[in-house]
Amino acid sequence: MKGEQIPHKMLSEDPFSTWMGIEILECEIGRCKVGMKVRGDMLNSMGKAHGGISYTLADTAFGFIANTHGKYAVSIETSINHIEALNEGDYLVAESVIEKVNNKLGFNIIEVKRGDELIALFKGVVYRTQKDWEE
16 A cells, blocks of 8 residues: 555544544655644633644644554654644644654654644654555
8 A cells, every 4th residue: 555545544444533523634655734623522611622632633643644654653652742722613734844764663743733823742753563554
């Protein structure tokens, strides 16, 4: 299976990301841009988007990017810095700005933006298995 096809397969088999409304905007090997709109049922008790919303979007982008190299890759460590609060109706985009891959590990930094405004920074490390993605 070609690397840029893998995220589409992953999304089609991911009910949680589908429920979130995540869509693939662009995808190629080592790069994937995803987006979603914040809905009312994603807000916390303060009327702002729950922190898990931007985290989930970034984590989904991270998983897609890591797997575009054709091998199953699984997350082993992640973290996020929340920079700005999010509101209902905000459209968010997550994209990797740094990727470093070696035989067993992959490292990514993902920016989450609302328009041109940086709202979160996500860092992730994946373990790259030797299992190939198949059609």
